[in-house]
Amino acid sequence: METQQYVTVSDLNEKGEWQTFELLHEDNFETFNHEESHPLEGRGYCITLNDKNRMVEEINQHIQNYRHLQPSLARTVEEGYSAVHIVSSESAAGSLRVGLERPKLVIGFPDSFSIGPLWRLDEEAGQRFRKEWLYEHINDEQDDFKYENKFANTLREIEDIPGQVPIYIWYGNNPDEQTGLRFLLFLLRNKPNDIFLMNSTELYERYITKDQLIFHTGHIEPTDLKLLFEKNRKNPPITEQERIQFHREWNTLAETKEVLRLWMEHEIKGVKENHFDPLIIHTIEMLHQEQEKKDYIVVGKVIGEILSRTNEGMNAFFLEYRIRDMLYRGGLELKGIPKSMRHYRVKLR
Numbered sequence: 001m002e003t004q005q006y007v008t009v010s011d012l013n014e015k016g017e018w019q020t021f022e023l024l025h026e027d028n029f030e031t032f033n034h035e036e037s038h039p040l041e042g043r044g045y046c047i048t049l050n051d052k053n054r055m056v057e058e059i060n061q062h063i064q065n066y067r068h069l070q071p072s073l074a075r076t077v078e079e080g081y082s083a084v085h086i087v088s089s090e091s092a093a094g095s096l097r098v099g100l101e102r103p104k105l106v107i108g109f110p111d112s113f114s115i116g117p118l119w120r121l122d123e124e125a126g127q128r129f130r131k132e133w134l135y136e137h138i139n140d141e142q143d144d145f146k147y148e149n150k151f152a153n154t155l156r157e158i159e160d161i162p163g164q165v166p167i168y169i170w171y172g173n174n175p176d177e178q179t180g181l182r183f184l185l186f187l188l189r190n191k192p193n194d195i196f197l198m199n200s201t202e203l204y205e206r207y208i209t210k211d212q213l214i215f216h217t218g219h220i221e222p223t224d225l226k227l228l229f230e231k232n233r234k235n236p237p238i239t240e241q242e243r244i245q246f247h248r249e250w251n252t253l254a255e256t257k258e259v260l261r262l263w264m265e266h267e268i269k270g271v272k273e274n275h276f277d278p279l280i281i282h283t284i285e286m287l288h289q290e291q292e293k294k295d296y297i298v299v300g301k302v303i304g305e306i307l308s309r310t311n312e313g314m315n316a317f318f319l320e321y322r323i324r325d326m327l328y329r330g331g332l333e334l335k336g337i338p339k340s341m342r343h344y345r346v347k348l349r
Contacts, residue, residue: 006060006156008149009052020044053145057152081105084161084193087170088113088180092218095246096170100229101224107157110150113183114261114316115173117252120184125252127151133259134335137323141253141319141340146244148289158187166194166237168331173201174215174313175261178268182250189247192201194237227243262312276314277322281331284348296345299323303341316341 003011019039023029085096086107095109100106117133120126131148134140142145161167169184171177181197186194200217208224214292218227229264236247249268258270283306288294303319320341326332327346 001187002042004063004151006063007056008153009049009056009145010143010149012052012056012059014075018044027104030186053148056149057144060149060153060156081162081165083166083168085168085170086158086184087176087217089216089218091237092170092216092220095218095220095222095225099225101226105161107154109154109184110147111180112176112317113179115311115315116259118179118183118256120254121183122250122254137259137321138197138317138342139320155187158184161188161191161193163192166196167191168196168198168233170198170200170217172199172214172216172219173263175263175268176313176315177217178263179253179261182246182253182268185243185246186250189243195243196233196235196237198228198232200225200228203232207231215311232235260318274322274325275294275324276306276319279310280319280322280326281348283309284332284346288348296333296347297339298342298345300341302346 003015006106007015017032020043021032021034021037023032036248082101082104084105084107085093085100086109087093087096088109088111090108090110093106096106096108102172115138117130118126119129121130131151134147167188169181171181185195200220201213201215203210204214204220204224207228214220241277253268256270258273260271260273260275262271272278272323280302283302284297287297287302287305299320302323303316306319307314307316323332323346327334331349332346333349334344334346338344
């Protein structure tokens with residue numbers, strides 16, 4: 001695989017070209033060059049996912065160590081990005097890439113910070129703890145190791161940001177991006193860059209319209225994001241005192257035990273993980289009332305109904321986890337296999 005970008009196990013499976021070479025002595029490994037060697041024909045080996053993940057980590061470490069020596073990347077760093085934009089959403093990052101003018105770098109954090117443990121998330125121990133909790137509770141239908149790879153690669157991209165470029169952090173008034181804002185500022189604590197905060201909810205209301213409420217950066221059209229950036233780009237960066245305050249708030253969050261967070265009264269508040277259970281039950285009851293005869297309802301429909309009626313910024317996969325938990329405890333009846341919200345149906349007992 002020839003690339004200057006960080007890779008995942010999925011990239012290795014889909015884009016990598018596999019060849020087998022045989023070395024007569026282990027010392028030859030240090031000087032081995034596949035371009036000067038001939039692969040074995042008709043020979044191959046099975047490689048486990050765990051081993052592929054170890055290979056990916058090794059590859060990415062080498063990319064990070066040497067990518068600055070690659071001509072195209074070295075030239076980009078030398079000329080300088082006009083800005084680096086970071087947002088706690090991959091979909092919002094896609095909109096920023098489309099809407100904002102080049103040259104710029106956009107980093108989208110591949111996580112939903114409103115759910116799952118935050119304990120020591122800025123450390124490897126906390127990242128393992130969070131990964132294990134998500135693996136055991138959240139069925140997001142991702143390939144094995146994809147979340148782990150993308151999380152680690154995003155940390156590398158943030159670490160790689162040149163020290164001379166301004167950094168813009170985009171966030172809305174929702175628990176995902178507000179929590180992500182504090183985590184990102186903590187990760188950037190040793191960077192000398194000027195950092196600018198772009199509250200997309202407030203900017204949208206100020207410059208676009210007050211008639212429509214927008215709580216997520218990803219819900220804003222690329223053309224509108226460009227306008228918001230142009231309107232706000234000359235505002236001053238956050239002060240050192242503001243940075244310190246956000247760092248304190250992150251340190252507090254990183255010691256909490258809750259796995260569900262809401263944005264309430266301008267604060268991130270942890271709540272019990274069954275906080276949405278009564279709403280789920282009420283929604284199923286309402287959908288039953290619309291039926292001629294009480295019958296099973298596709299879980300995806302239940303979740304879609306909830307999301308369409310609220311602005312709380314709920315995570316669809318967390319709602320699906322709560323439905324499964326109620327199934328396990330006997331509060332709901334099941335039809336189908338709960339491998340995804342599209343594959344099974346539920347009804348009240």
